[in-house]
Amino acid sequence: MSFQITIEDTGEQYACSETKHVLAGMQQLGKKGIPVGCRSGGCGVCKVRVLEGEYASKKMSRDHVTAEEEAEGVVLACRIFPQSNIRLSVIGKLNKAVNR
C-alpha cells in the first residue's frame, strides 16, 4: 500500500510504499526536498518534523534524535515507514563542501 508524502518546505509530493522508508521513497522518484545521507539512521541529515500522519519507525541514533523529540514526531526520514498520508517539514541540513 502506498501513501502520499508532502514536504511542507518545498511543496513536493510523492507516493511512498509502506515497505519503504520516507527518504527512500523520495530518492527513488528523484525528488530532493529532504537531505540524503546514510539512509540508515546514523548521520542525522534527514531529520524532519512530522506535522500530520502515522508511521512505523526503526531505531535512530540518539546523537540526532532524543527520546523526547521522537515522541513529538521529530524523526529521521530514513527510519520511518508511512502508515497514512504524511505531511512533514525539514529540520536536517547537509554541511556543504570542505571547511575552508
Add this chain to the structure above:
Amino acid sequence: MAMTGILRPGHVQLRVLDMEESLNHYVENMGLLETDRDDQGRVYLKCWDEQDKFSLVLEPSDRSGMDHMAFKVATEEDLSRFESNIKNFGIETTRVAAGELNGCGERVRFTAPAGHTFELYAEKEQVGNGISTTNPAPWRRDLKGMEVIRFDHCLLYGDNFDENVKFFKEALEFQLTEQIVDGDLQIAAFLTCSTKAHDIAFIRSEESGKLHHASFLLGSWEEVLKAADIISMEDIPHETGPTRHGLTRGKTIYFFDPSGNRNEVFAEDSYVYPDSPVLTWNADNVGQAIFYHSRELVDSFMGVTS
C-alpha cells in the same frame, strides 16, 4: 626489523543500532569472519587475511559512530614509550586492563586533539588467517560477499585540526603522506605509521570526534566492481563509486552500514617510504583530489559523518 613503533591500525570499535542487521552487513555482505562475543554484547570480527583475533568490534548502542580506533605497537617497551610521548604532549592517558576486549592485551587509551578516542596495545591473540604457514595457499575458498582482506584505515573529521596533525606526527611518529591545502591552511592530512599511503586521515571540521569512514582492503579493481554489484543486489545504501581517488590513487567505492557508519572498500593505492616527498593537492583541485574522474565533490560525502 625495519618497522618499529606503531605497526598498523589494529582494530576499530563501531557503535551499531541493530546487531543482527550489522552482522548480516559485515559478515554476509562484506565477508568478515565472526571470531568471538562478550558479555557486553560486543561481537568481534576479523578480515580473512588478518592473523590477529579481531580488527572490528561491533558494540550494541543507541548511537552510531566510532567508539575508538586502536593501533598495534611492536613491543611493551613501545607501549610505555608512546604513553610517555603522549603525556609529554600534554594529553592524559589511561590504561585499560588486559582482557577488557577478549584476547587483547593492556591498552593505553587517550583522546587526540580532534576529539577521537584512540588506543595502543602491544599484544593480541593470533588466530591465523586460515591458511597453513607451510606451503601456504594464496587464498581461502570459504569466503562470503566482498571478501575484504584487511581493515585498512579510518578517515575522521575533527576540530583542533593543526594540533591533532602535530600530535600524530610528533607524539605518535606518523608520517604525512598527502595533504589538501588552501593557501597556508591544511584541510586534509593523510598520515601513515607504515609504508601505506595512509593508516589514518583527518579532514578539518568544526565538529569534534566524528567518523567519516572505516575502510577495508580488496585485491583489485575487479573486486571493487564485484563489491558494487553486491551493494546493489543487497540494497545497501550506496554513496559514490566505483571510481578513483586522486589522493592515494586508490580505486574505491563508498556505502553505509545499517547504522549509518560509512564504509569504504578499495584496492591498488600507492605507497611511501620514510624519504618519500609529501604530495600536495590544492584546494582549487579538491574535486579531482577526492574523485579523480568526475572532479566534483559529492555533498553527502563532504557533509555526512557519524
